[in-house]
Amino acid sequence: MRRLLTFLAAGVPLAAAMCLPVSASADNRGSASAPFTCSTVSVKAPAGTEVESVTVTRQAGGTVNGTGILGGSVSGVPAYCEVTVTLTHPGDDDHAKVRTWLPAQGWNGRFQALGGAAYAAGDNGVGLGTAVKNGYAVATTDAGVGDVLDTHWALNGEGQVDSALLKNFADRSQHEMALVGKQVVDEVYGKAASYSYWNGCSTGGRQGYMEAQRHPDDFDGILADAPAVNWDEFEVATLWPQVVMNEAKNRPSACEFNAFDQAALKACDQLDGVGDGLVSDPERCTFDPRRLIGTKVVCAGEEETITAADAAVVRRIWDGPRTTSGKRLWYGLPVGADFTSLAGDAPFPVPAAWVASWVKKQPSFDTSKLTYDRFTQLFRQSQAEYDKVIGTDDPDLSAFRKSGGKLLTYHGQADQLIPTRGTVDYRERIERKLGGSHRVDDFYRLFLAPGTAHCALKDKVDDLAALTKWVEQGKAPETLSASLTDAYGRTLTRDLCRYPLVSHYKGQGDPADADSFRCVPSRRH
Numbered sequence: 001m002r003r004l005l006t007f008l009a010a011g012v013p014l015a016a017a018m019c020l021p022v023s024a025s026a027d028n029r030g031s032a033s034a035p036f037t038c039s040t041v042s043v044k045a046p047a048g049t050e051v052e053s054v055t056v057t058r059q060a061g062g063t064v065n066g067t068g069i070l071g072g073s074v075s076g077v078p079a080y081c082e083v084t085v086t087l088t089h090p091g092d093d094d095h096a097k098v099r100t101w102l103p104a105q106g107w108n109g110r111f112q113a114l115g116g117a118a119y120a121a122g123d124n125g126v127g128l129g130t131a132v133k134n135g136y137a138v139a140t141t142d143a144g145v146g147d148v149l150d151t152h153w154a155l156n157g158e159g160q161v162d163s164a165l166l167k168n169f170a171d172r173s174q175h176e177m178a179l180v181g182k183q184v185v186d187e188v189y190g191k192a193a194s195y196s197y198w199n200g201c202s203t204g205g206r207q208g209y210m211e212a213q214r215h216p217d218d219f220d221g222i223l224a225d226a227p228a229v230n231w232d233e234f235e236v237a238t239l240w241p242q243v244v245m246n247e248a249k250n251r252p253s254a255c256e257f258n259a260f261d262q263a264a265l266k267a268c269d270q271l272d273g274v275g276d277g278l279v280s281d282p283e284r285c286t287f288d289p290r291r292l293i294g295t296k297v298v299c300a301g302e303e304e305t306i307t308a309a310d311a312a313v314v315r316r317i318w319d320g321p322r323t324t325s326g327k328r329l330w331y332g333l334p335v336g337a338d339f340t341s342l343a344g345d346a347p348f349p350v351p352a353a354w355v356a357s358w359v360k361k362q363p364s365f366d367t368s369k370l371t372y373d374r375f376t377q378l379f380r381q382s383q384a385e386y387d388k389v390i391g392t393d394d395p396d397l398s399a400f401r402k403s404g405g406k407l408l409t410y411h412g413q414a415d416q417l418i419p420t421r422g423t424v425d426y427r428e429r430i431e432r433k434l435g436g437s438h439r440v441d442d443f444y445r446l447f448l449a450p451g452t453a454h455c456a457l458k459d460k461v462d463d464l465a466a467l468t469k470w471v472e473q474g475k476a477p478e479t480l481s482a483s484l485t486d487a488y489g490r491t492l493t494r495d496l497c498r499y500p501l502v503s504h505y506k507g508q509g510d511p512a513d514a515d516s517f518r519c520v521p522s523r524r525h
Contacts, residue, residue: 020084024175026328035190036104038081043183045087047177052086052095059101067180068147070117074129079104083184085200092164096144098177100137100184101128108135110468111193113178113219115204116142118148118350121169122177127199137193138182141451143173154357161358170390171214174207178218195471199464201225201455202418205409208412209426210392216400220406221471224465226455230330230393232386233389235354236379238417239367240321242342243375246368248316250309255299257339259306260314264335265487272517273505277486278494279449281502281522282413283421284334289314317343320419323376330379331421336451336487337414348417358386375447395429397444407444410468410480410496411450421450427499437500446498447480450503457482461496479519495519 038058045051045193047207061079068074075147085098099522101124112131112293114123117129121143131138142472145153156162178196186192198208198219228234268285269275279285289311296303306392317339318333333342341348347367356365359382387393411423427446431437449457461482469475492512496517497503509516 011467025156030337033416037080037188037190038102038104041083041184041187042335043085043180043187046179049087049089049176052088054086055084057082057084058104058387061132064125066124068124070124070126070148072124072126074133075132077129078106080132081188083188085180085184087166087173087180088215092300094144094164094168096141096168096173096176098180099128100139100140100181101132102137102185102188103132103135106135107137107189108437109194110136111182111196112136112138112198113140113162113174113181113198113389114138115198115224116148117201117273118205119145119151119169119225119353120148120171121145121207121408122433125419128208131199137181137185137189138424139177141177143168144168144401149353151357151363155355155361155514156361159361161361165391166358170392171210174211175215178215179209187220190383191405194485195220195468197464197467197471198222198224201458201521202225203228205229206231206390206392208407212397212400212405213392213394214409216397216403216405221467222405223467224407225410225457225463226412226418227392227409227423229391229419229426231381231390233330233391234418234422234515235351236375236382237321237357237419238342238351239347239355239370239375240330241317241333241339242347242368243321243342243372244313244316246370247372248309248313250272250307250313251345252310252343253295253299253304253342254340255344256304256306256310258294259297260289260311261285261336261339261504262487263289263295267291268335270359273507274516276492276505276509276511277488277490278492279336279413280504281452282450284523285335286336289318297363302508321375321379324372331419332423333416334414334420337416338453339416341416349368350417355382358382365367393426395426395433397430398434399445401434405443406462408447408464408470408477409445409462410449410452410457410482412449412454412456413453415454417454424448424499441476441498446499447477448502449482450494450498451484452485456485460484481514 059080059082061077064073064077081102083100087096114127116122122140153165186437196219200208205224205227208222209227211230257334264287265286268279272280292306295306316375352367355367357363411420431440466477484492484494493514501519502522503517504520
């Protein structure tokens, strides 16, 4: 459970303390002189909703403790006005809360909206407090659902999928939060925000992409990291390691899985020109797990031998889901990503809940005993029933481009929960739809982070600063400065390269220093 909480905590929206561009911050200061009203707020209900209640509270600030499983805290939060608006959709019996926090002094003129993690639609308080600390007026919504692993809302009293709450979670509530949050900013400060931003990772990343696809005018800039797009596909696909081990009747230990990871790193580390503990272009890594057959490894003090059956399991997990006839269904675990979450003793809770509650409509359904045939059936069923609802994979971003919006994403190349290749696949589909990479780069840039796990760059990358500079100064980021951790636990600085470029060693200089690398075209392109 501790491991699960660590991974999910990484999915908290990345509203961490960022060094914003000096000119961007300065240009929007002075808003404190505008009238500040934290007493009563009038909210016009977005189309299709009714406002059930509005509460306004002055908060002294200080330390904000996060709620739910993720927990966490942020200190030094200045005084702020908290406005909570509860919306309902007549006939749906839902109650979605929109929380907006507004700093009493030092507002930077910007509005920021925060996404969620796993099955939580919004922030647990830590992201809100951090955004206020950085001068933002900030909002989030719970969409009327629950915490990160709370799926009690999936089915209604008749055992059918609660389509209203699923619609809230998938799309509707984020858009309504954007409308309400901006209204609240206008009411409290007496003026509209100069710029509006979306900020999220994982589920929050998916929500950001959905905003770009369906509500292109909501935000000037969207920061959507490790996005859970292709939801209907990858959620089922991430049960694949369990299916492989079930069918093989072989479950390698965590120690044995680690041996394969280390062997792949050793084989592919030099692809970027230097042994730096990172695989900068995993898709070029052609390490064959069968090379480890017969190797002795020491696990928990006992010597074990890697078998052909172990290698076969790893090959299938890396290769990804296929039908029994060999047709690819989705992408596998990236080479170098930790096996523990998806190939552990039990199925990972998030995909297990999706299949049990939404696909099978049986919350008690046991996903630990799936066969290849049954897996394929569930994969196809999830696609058929939910792609249009929560797939979040429409490549037509022409309206977002026309609106002048900017979309920025990083995705870890060792993401153990959401296959990185799914995001790359989506980016390539947009290119085909909109006329090539150069046209897409004008408004959407993707950065892949070597050796980086799911949402693991919290506080370690300048993505929000880069986005504000792009939106407000027209300076598109060529790279993102990041602090990475290599396979040996060492901290390295890297300039993440704009896709499809990859990082390559210049031939001299300290491999731990970003200046020793440059971005070059991948040999795959």
